[in-house]
Amino acid sequence: MLTIDQLVGGYSQVPVLKNISFQVQPGELVGLIGLNGAGKSTTINHIIGLLQPFSGSIQVNGATLANDPLTYKKAIAYVPETPVLYEELTLREHLQLTINAYQLDPSSAWQRAKELLKTFRLENKLDWFPVDFSKGMKQKVMICMAFMTEAKLLVIDEPFYGLDPLAVHDLLTIIDQKKAQGVAILMSTHVLDTAQRYCDRFVLLADGQVQALGSLQDLQALSGHQGESLDEIYLQLAQGDHHAN
Incomplete structure (x- = not known):
């Protein structure tokens, strides 16, 4: 599972994140939500190791990037908001690169990859290069590469744009399959109606801090309005933070 404890961090000497703490349990889909600039991308960049915390800790199944970097990195798979592909590699070569990077068993990994390719209607495009793919197809390639791994934590950043x-x-179906396998999933999204239907819990960030944390019922209780949608609660809390600033 993912455990973030008192995380302070950012891109310069001034912290963007201020003592953030939350967990994502095995078999759980947690929605990371908040206004632009709230700290969602900064949080994700710390989790995947692109940024070093100023203080606090990030653990995946007890491993940290500092004390066991190989175990930590193998435990995480990441789907970025904007697809990142190598222009000179075919789809087949991207999948093979993933197998090599994660030290996967080739036979079972290719079996998982082929099932994913069939799901996303890419099975006849193994010899295509990224230049041949649309934005949505590139996004599907990134999803296939992440979900074919045996990672115990999936970090998914705004996955619905372009799909x-x-x-x-199809993506929500394979997310459910991963949850059933005990994978912890953190998903950043602005598509709140979908998040409300599929996420088990939510972390609402505002101004680099956790403003609200819990299930939809927990957030409804916090807002004082039972029966409200996640969208309505989000707007209330976000507007309250905006006015406070």
């Missing part, structure tokens, strides 16, 4: 409705349905 057609069928691909969104």
Whole structure:
């Protein structure tokens, strides 16, 4: 599981994140939500190791990037908001690169990859290069590369942009499959109606701090309005933070 404890961090000497703490349990989908600039991307960049914390800790199944970097990195798979592919590599070579990087068993990894490719209708495009793919197809490639691993933590950043409705349905289906396998999943998204239906809990960031944490019922209790949608609660809390600033 993912455990973030009193994380302070950012890009310069001035911290963006201020004592953030939350967990993502095995088999749980947690939605990371907040306004632009709230600290969602900074949090993700710390989790995946692109940024070093000023203080506090990030653990994945007890491993940290400092004390056991190989175990930590193998435990995480990441789907970025903007696809990042190597222009000179085919789809097949991207999948092989993933197998090599994660030291996966080739036979079972290729079996998982082929199932994912079939799900996302990419199975006949193994010899295509990124230049041949649309934005949505590139996003599907990134999803296949992450979900074919045996990572215990999936970090997914704004996955729905660029995906057609069928691909969104397919992604949510394989997320459910990963949850059933005990994988912890952290998903940053602004698509709140979908998040409300599929996420088990939410972390609402505002101004680099955790403003609210818990299930939809927990957030409804915090806002004082039972039965409100996540969208309504989000707007209330976000506007309150905006006015406070």
